[in-house]
Amino acid sequence: MSGISIQGKKVSKQFGDLKVLEGVDFRVEPGEFVAIVGRSGCGKSTLLRLITYLETVTDGEILVDDKPVNAINSDIRFVFQDPRLLMWKSALRNVVLGSPGRSEEDARKALRRVGLEGREKDWPGVLSGGQRQRLSLARALVGQPRALLLDEPLGALDALTRIEMQRLIERLWKEQNFTAILVTHDVSEAVLLADHVIVMDEHKIVKTIKIELSRPRVRNNDFAYYEQEILKYIMKNETGKEETDYVI
Ligand SMILES: Nc1ncnc2c1ncn2[C@@H]1O[C@H](COP(=O)(O)OP(=O)(O)OP(=O)(O)O)[C@@H](O)[C@H]1O
Numbered sequence: 640m641s642g643i644s645i646q647g648k649k650v651s652k653q654f655g656d657l658k659v660l661e662g663v664d665f666r667v668e669p670g671e672f673v674a675i676v677g678r679s680g681c682g683k684s685t686l687l688r689l690i691t692y693l694e695t696v697t698d699g700e701i702l703v704d705d706k707p708v709n710a711i712n713s714d715i716r717f718v719f720q721d722p723r724l725l726m727w728k729s730a731l732r733n734v735v736l737g738s739p740g741r742s743e744e745d746a747r748k749a750l751r752r753v754g755l756e757g758r759e760k761d762w763p764g765v766l767s768g769g770q771r772q773r774l775s776l777a778r779a780l781v782g783q784p785r786a787l788l789l790d791e792p793l794g795a796l797d798a799l800t801r802i803e804m805q806r807l808i809e810r811l812w813k814e815q816n817f818t819a820i821l822v823t824h825d826v827s828e829a830v831l832l833a834d835h836v837i838v839m840d841e842h843k844i845v846k847t848i849k850i851e852l853s854r855p856r857v858r859n860n861d862f863a864y865y866e867q868e869i870l871k872y873i874m875k876n877e878t879g880k881e882e883t884d885y886v887i
């Protein structure tokens with residue numbers, strides 16, 4: 640199963656009088672890995688919720704596989720910062736229940752893929768933060784989704800666990816060929832994982848940057864160049880200056 644394309648055409652979203660997105664255009668190609676960065680409150684999570692039809696657009700349209708979205712699509716799965724597990728169910732049951740129609744065998748395979756073999760019977764409460772996030776990845780991926788939307792999935796993890804999880808996400812993406820959209824506050828994480836980085840600010844996409852680095856990526860001078868470039872666009876509106884170099 641391969642990834643799907645996800646497109647927004649002049650997407651606007653308002654909550655009452657609050658304008659959150661205004662005329663946003665983007666296109667994510669099948670199997671592409673896109674990161675979205677931008678300051679808190681600029682509408683990143685709202686955009687993901689519109690793609691999954693958890694919210695509906697005020698104006699414009701979202702197209703998945705070039706067809707307008709008008710229902711929740713089981714080919715698209717979400718992973719959140721908070722793993723949202725059923726604490727009174729075993730790891731295995733969490734995966735099975737999270738994807739109706741999937742067998743225990745599928746769930747065991749998914750747990751193996753994320754490195755949780757042997758933890759099937761454990762309660763989520765005894766797993767570490769990183770393991771809980773692996774479990775939530777297994778639950779999202781067991782049904783072989785064609786797109787995975789990740790809303791700051793690693794935000795609550797320590798630095799070393801984050802690095803492990805970034806490698807895991809990249810490996811699963813390569814193995815399963817889904818389209819990935821990752822919202823992150825971590826510019827370095829965006830450069831590490833994404834084919835394109837979308838920078839959002841004040842209801843809009845202000846810049847899309849193509850990351851032309853081979854994988855697996857190493858934190859060399861070229862890597863740092865992209866980090867600086869992205870930061871420049873994030874900070875631009877704050878300082879009014881475009882050319883400043885920011886120390887990371
Ligand atoms: N259901 C809702 N009702 C009213 N306002 C909302 C709703 N959902 C989001 N908002 C508002 O929309 C704006 C954008 O929120 P959103 O969660 O998309 O931001 P974000 O970019 O994901 O921020 P963060 O980086 O802090 O997660 C915020 O001002 C938020 O309060």
Ligand SMILES: [Mg+2]
Nearest residue numbers: 683684685790
């Ligand atoms: Mg958010």
